[in-house]
Amino acid sequence: MFRRILIANRGEIAQRIIRACRELGVETVAVYSNADADALYLRQADETICIGAAPAAESYLNIPSIIAAAEIADVDAIHPGYGFLAENAHFAEVCRSCKIGFIGPAPEVISAVGDKARARVIAMEAKVPVVPGSDGLVKDENEAIRVAQKIGYPVMIKATSGGGGRGLRVASNEPSLKTGLRAAAAEALAAFGDGDVYIEKFIERPRHVEVQILADSDGNVVHLGERDCSVQRRHQKLIEESPSTSLSPRLRTKIGEAAVRMAKASNYTTAGTVEFLVDAQQNFYFIEVNARIQVEHTVTEMVTGLDLIAEQIRTAAGMPLRFRQKDIVHSGHCIECRINAEDPTKDFRPSPGQLRAFVPPGGPGVRVDSHCYGGYHVPPNYDSMIGKLLVHRPTRDEAIRTMLRALDEFVIDGVATTIPLLKEILNNAEFRGGAHDTGFVERWFSSHKEGS
Numbered sequence: 317m318f319r320r321i322l323i324a325n326r327g328e329i330a331q332r333i334i335r336a337c338r339e340l341g342v343e344t345v346a347v348y349s350n351a352d353a354d355a356l357y358l359r360q361a362d363e364t365i366c367i368g369a370a371p372a373a374e375s376y377l378n379i380p381s382i383i384a385a386a387e388i389a390d391v392d393a394i395h396p397g398y399g400f401l402a403e404n405a406h407f408a409e410v411c412r413s414c415k416i417g418f419i420g421p422a423p424e425v426i427s428a429v430g431d432k433a434r435a436r437v438i439a440m441e442a443k444v445p446v447v448p449g450s451d452g453l454v455k456d457e458n459e460a461i462r463v464a465q466k467i468g469y470p471v472m473i474k475a476t477s478g479g480g481g482r483g484l485r486v487a488s489n490e491p492s493l494k495t496g497l498r499a500a501a502a503e504a505l506a507a508f509g510d511g512d513v514y515i516e517k518f519i520e521r522p523r524h525v526e527v528q529i530l531a532d533s534d535g536n537v538v539h540l541g542e543r544d545c546s547v548q549r550r551h552q553k554l555i556e557e558s559p560s561t562s563l564s565p566r567l568r569t570k571i572g573e574a575a576v577r578m579a580k581a582s583n584y585t586t587a588g589t590v591e592f593l594v595d596a597q598q599n600f601y602f603i604e605v606n607a608r609i610q611v612e613h614t615v616t617e618m619v620t621g622l623d624l625i626a627e628q629i630r631t632a633a634g635m636p637l638r639f640r641q642k643d644i645v646h647s648g649h650c651i652e653c654r655i656n657a658e659d660p661t662k663d664f665r666p667s668p669g670q671l672r673a674f675v676p677p678g679g680p681g682v683r684v685d686s687h688c689y690g691g692y693h694v695p696p697n698y699d700s701m702i703g704k705l706l707v708h709r710p711t712r713d714e715a716i717r718t719m720l721r722a723l724d725e726f727v728i729d730g731v732a733t734t735i736p737l738l739k740e741i742l743n744n745a746e747f748r749g750g751a752h753d754t755g756f757v758e759r760w761f762s763s764h765k766e767g768s
Contacts, residue, residue: 325397393417481551561750
């Protein structure tokens with residue numbers, strides 16, 4: 317086991333890692349920017365080091381500053397959390413060259429699965445279903461047109477290094493394909509430094525289902541079941557739950573086995589997620605691997621009773637998995653709502669500012685993961701998520717009722733939040749019936765505006 321870990325992240329994930337390390341008996345070093353100097357979790361770490369100014373490029377994305385802090389603090393490993401440098405293969409390689417452990421997969425694995433075109437090839441070789449599309453990157457406009465004509469419109473143009481909806485376009489005909497190619501490549505080049513794209517068939521009204529995996533360095537891999545992330549807006553998740561209402565028992569088994577095959581084929585280690593689209597005919601298709609812990613890992617923790625951060629750290633330290641697939645037991649239903657400092661009535665405009673009050677809910681089956689407190693100033697420099705509210709109850713109906721009660725109890729004063737929107741979604745008949753898909757929020761928003 318590692319003796320001392322540096323956390324190269326901020327917010328609730330930094331706090332979550334500190335908590336897991338404390339229970340493992342591992343010391344923690346928290347780095348922070350000037351904007352996070354008043355963060356509560358800094359008091360919980362064993363040591364803190366300021367690594368730069370508020371802009372992420374000068375702090376949480378500043379590899380030399382983070383490595384210097386790690387060397388000064390004499391740590392064994394760095395935990396990147398999610399976002400920032402979590403899936404940066406170069407950062408993982410720098411850690412390795414400096415003889416600092418990286419709590420995540422190897423750099424070459426991050427590169428392989430992070431390149432969506434390469435990951436697609438790995439999936440096909442592992443007999444994991446993929447969405448019909450180009451065999452790899454499309455070299456030019458003419459090749460893209462040939463592929464689209466072969467698989468049929470509508471198609472998706474996807475950046476191989478994309479994420480969070482960036483570098484992604486839908487084309488329903490040849491003119492929109494040409495326009496979308498240029499836009500997706502330009503957006504991806506600006507965001508990720510890589511403008512390469514590939515083409516896939518656009519799946520109508522899919523469910524977004526992801527499978528949590530854990531793997532050790534001895535080649536043992538288990539999946540911990542699925543999470544349904546279909547409630548999203550512009551490819552940003554709002555609500556996650558487990559189990560998914562879209563999977564039959566047979567499909568649940570098949571999709572879990574496919575995720576394990578994908579992990580083994582890519583030599584994956586530690587914690588990760590294999591993401592799929594599921595269509596109305598119960599066909600599922602691989603879309604990508606997230607080579608990190610995810611925001612919604614907490615959903616899986618609630619239904620399995622496992623500490624995923626602790627297991628991630630153990631496997632990164634070279635320790636074998638402590639269980640096999642048959643040992644994984646799921647119970648009840650979990651729903652997670654992301655509480656963001658955003659104003660849904662103003663196109664989700666970020667709402668930074670001071671929290672005059674922050675009183676989280678409680679009661680049976682309720683969990684809140686947040687780094688915030690009354691008096692805390694939400695900075696404008698980073699992601700707007702200020703907390704995750706989870707409920708775990710025996711059934712989905714009970715989980716929805718408990719979530720609505722918990723959202724009513726949640727007191728946040730000083731900034732606008734997504735709580736009113738989340739309550740409306742939870743009361744929506746389509747969501748309650750479990751028949752929603754990834755386009756549900758956009759459709760609902762459109763009809764909501766027309767009716768107002």
